[in-house]
Amino acid sequence: RPLEINIDLPAEEAAQRLKIGLYFATWWALNVVFNIYNKKVLNAFPYPWLTSTLSLAAGSLMMLISWATRVAHVPKVNLDFWKALFPVAVAHTIGHVAATVSMSKVAVSFTHIIKSGEPAFSVLVSRFLLGEAFPMPVYLSLLPIIGGCALAAVTELNFNMIGFMGAMISNLAFVFRNIFSKKGMKGMAVSGMNYYACLSMMSLLILTPFAIAVEGPKVWAAGWQTAVSQIGPNFVWWVAAQSVFYHLYNQVSYMSLDQISPLTFSIGNTMKRISVIVSSILIFHTPVQPINALGAAIAILGTFLYSQVHSRLLLNSLCFFYILENPM
Numbered sequence: 001r002p003l004e005i006n007i008d009l010p011a012e013e014a015a016q017r018l019k020i021g022l023y024f025a026t027w028w029a030l031n032v033v034f035n036i037y038n039k040k041v042l043n044a045f046p047y048p049w050l051t052s053t054l055s056l057a058a059g060s061l062m063m064l065i066s067w068a069t070r071v072a073h074v075p076k077v078n079l080d081f082w083k084a085l086f087p088v089a090v091a092h093t094i095g096h097v098a099a100t101v102s103m104s105k106v107a108v109s110f111t112h113i114i115k116s117g118e119p120a121f122s123v124l125v126s127r128f129l130l131g132e133a134f135p136m137p138v139y140l141s142l143l144p145i146i147g148g149c150a151l152a153a154v155t156e157l158n159f160n161m162i163g164f165m166g167a168m169i170s171n172l173a174f175v176f177r178n179i180f181s182k183k184g185m186k187g188m189a190v191s192g193m194n195y196y197a198c199l200s201m202m203s204l205l206i207l208t209p210f211a212i213a214v215e216g217p218k219v220w221a222a223g224w225q226t227a228v229s230q231i232g233p234n235f236v237w238w239v240a241a242q243s244v245f246y247h248l249y250n251q252v253s254y255m256s257l258d259q260i261s262p263l264t265f266s267i268g269n270t271m272k273r274i275s276v277i278v279s280s281i282l283i284f285h286t287p288v289q290p291i292n293a294l295g296a297a298i299a300i301l302g303t304f305l306y307s308q309v310h311s312r313l314l315l316n317s318l319c320f321f322y323i324l325e326n327p328m
């Protein structure tokens with residue numbers, strides 16, 4: 001076959017890179033806004049089960065309107081799709097509510113430092129529950145993640161056990177969410193945006209009865225009155241902002257997942273945490289000791305190391321299979 005040289009490739013590649021860059025920048029910006037409003041709301045109205053439910057409700061409503069008005073393409077999904085989505089939605093619900101409970105008890109930055117340890121959970125779950133073995137460099141790359149998170153936790157000035165455990169449970173739940181979604185979504189033709197819309201709707205149905213049981217309308221009504229009397233009528237806009245921005249950042253992240261590998265996604269997610277940690281420390285004037293910041297920096301550096309080791313291994317195995325399939 002004659003050698004084909006595609007001279008459009010660099011331009012196409014540049015356009016694709018620009019597109020991914022825009023997705024990432026939008027994702028991080030939306031996430032920062034969500035985290036700020038979420039914490040402002042939780043400071044005045046400490047009912048994380050309701051605020052988590054409202055975020056899912058806002059997203060579900062926005063997507064139902066987008067489908068009804070044909071702004072977004074209505075997905076064609078069957079019963080098998082919903083069955084495969086169920087375990088993903090359970091894990092998403094647990095991870096979401098646990099992170100919000102955490103942020104209601106500790107500084108946003110602390111929740112996100114602990115959440116930067118997610119890769120460690122991913123490797124440990126794959127190793128001990130799924131029996132998947134990894135080469136030594138992967139395990140070694142977990143040491144700074146675990147050590148850095150531990151250092152940040154023990155030196156945290158406003159440590160709270162519920163806040164810490166909430167972030168840890170969220171990490172565990174999101175690892176399962178990723179495992180289930182990889183298993184369940186194979187071969188299903190649904191866009192990232194619609195996949196996340198369906199996930200929100202199912203999570204909303206799962207979470208609502210639990211939110212009523214754990215907190216309930218009586219405490220919500222009393223808490224709402226207190227918050228409005230303290231903050232004023234603007235409080236309702238804070239709640240609307242945290243709910244809408246929660247959906248938007250997740251939607252953009254799922255849309256970018258359509259374009260990139262899970263690995264690039266996890267690097268993007270770690271960088272997102274850096275922007276959230278820094279901006280929330282500045283906005284909320286969170287007290288940080290140098291040793292505490294060192295722990296956070298080690299943990300985040302460890303996450304980068306892990307991504308590098310993992311990507312190299314992935315590349316090596318891809319080359320191995322390529323050579324097997326294309327012997328010289």
Ligand code: 3PG
Nearest residue numbers: 095096097099100115174
């Ligand atoms: C949530 O409320 O679901 C968490 O804040 C999400 O955390 P993450 O998307 O940053 O992992």
